[in-house]
Amino acid sequence: MQLSVITNDWGQAVEEVDAKYEGTEMTIAFNRSTCRRGGGHRGGEVVLETIDALKPATLKPTDKSDYVYLLMPVRVA
Secondary structure (H helix, E strand, O other): OEEEEEEOOEEEEEEOOOOOOOOOOOOOOOOOOHHHHHHHOOOOOOOEOOOOOOOOOEEEEEOOOOOEEEEEEEOOO
């Protein structure tokens, strides 16, 4: 999976991470602040699930079944 961040203040960065991916390929954009709050502090493996690039996604750690974070995608030009 390729993760990329683009900001007006800091520029951009791209990172390749190991991932198990199921379904058709898609590009999804999330607000970096809300994404970071939901998964950045958790550490470990997470599951990101969505059915469409414009629908909400859920972020769940694999080690804790009672935590679910809802991510709303943003439209990009």
